[in-house]
Amino acid sequence: MITSRALVAGVGLAALATSAFAQTAPSADEIAILRAQVQALSARLEQLEAQSQTQTQTPAQAAAAGTPAPVAAPAPRPVAQAATATTSVDWATGLPELRSPDGFTFKPRIRVTADLSNTFGSDFDSRNLTTTELRGLRLGAQGKTPGGFSYWIEGDIADNSVSVANAFMSYNRKLGGRDLEVSAGQRLNDRGVEGGTAEDMVPFLERSLMVSTVGPERGAYGVGLSSKLTGSVWHASLSLTGDAISGGTTNDSVTLMARTHWSPFKTDAGFLHIGGWGFVEDLTPNASVASRSLVVSSRGNDNLRLAGGAYVDPKGSKGLGLELGGVHRSGWLMAEGGKRVVETAARDYDQDAYSISAGFFITGEKPPLSTRTGTWSRPKVLNPLGTDGYGAVEVVGRYDTADYSDSPTGGEGDTWLLGVNWYPTNNTRVSAHWSAWSVDNRTGTFAGDDSGNTATVRVQTAF
Structure with missing residues (x-):
């Protein structure tokens, strides 16, 4: 005024x-x-x-002063704020990961693997096959929910059949500065470097004979409880499981399994890997344990298998495995070996196996062996295929052997393998592997000592 x-x-x-x-x-x-x-x-x-x-008066002040209350202009809609409160989408890994503001996430998982395989040199003509195979079509999803929970479910279409792979829910939290995970459901065994790695991340087209031999009767998956404590260069796991998802017409076997690993001397140039694992299983009172049919070189040739032998009146089994290897710059070396003892009413039977493998990235990538989990992951390609890049190239080799000859019906076999893996991008892979194999089965259609060669080409994409 x-x-x-x-x-x-x-x-x-x-x-x-x-x-x-x-x-x-x-x-x-x-x-x-x-x-x-x-x-x-x-x-x-x-x-x-x-x-x-x-x-500028409030409605109360206007009423006290005897003046009409001011009419406020309508507030503008918070367009930008509403947009940021909606679900976001992250394409960093190649597939969309949906993230809500309240902590929910959802990410699809896809894996497609196709093989062309040729076996030659066998004394059995029906083993000399050229085959094409959709090695696997895996579809699923994973994500997180508020409160520290996460989920993972996958279905696999392979060999003209559908099966459930990982299907579990887990709870994650910090414990003394380490990562604790407790899960319930069906998930892949934590059993050695190759045995605990997803198939699409193992440097070879098939897991070794050692992985197939030293393991519980139920195979690579089991339904139950599992826990894992992970540090920066070590982890320890413990699981108690029954059989894999089944029809529920018989009693389940029960398996107690544990594993630990340590990666000492970690530097920018590499690290040492030391590990061990074991299991004890209580088998159901079935008439017999069916003879295992182990993959040799290529799953596309069902006539090329190693027969593990049948065991009458089994009571249980136990196994022990050891791991020793390491990474130095672009190269890696790993030895895994173990023994399984099958306990029957008559006597115990030994099953022995081991493998020695190595690899080298000639394009300079670091071998993707995790110091935290002691398993393989996908390599991080330095120069993906494109205008200026050609991807990553890895040369790999392996010798593996398995011996079931302690059983009168068990065979033995081994393979020498040499291969090249080309990774155009982080999520794609083209492999050409050749192996010289020797198999001596004591029973079955292909009984007797036999040897030959198998060459396999694989094309794979996985997200």
């Missing part, structure tokens, strides 16, 4: 000064006209001030 009146006075003085400058002695009529103009301007300013005060 004071400011407005000062303004009015200033305007009046300016008008008087102007008039005085024009003529030194203004008339009475001119003075009256100027006075009327100043009064009118002052009244107008007082009206504008009153309107301004009314607009």
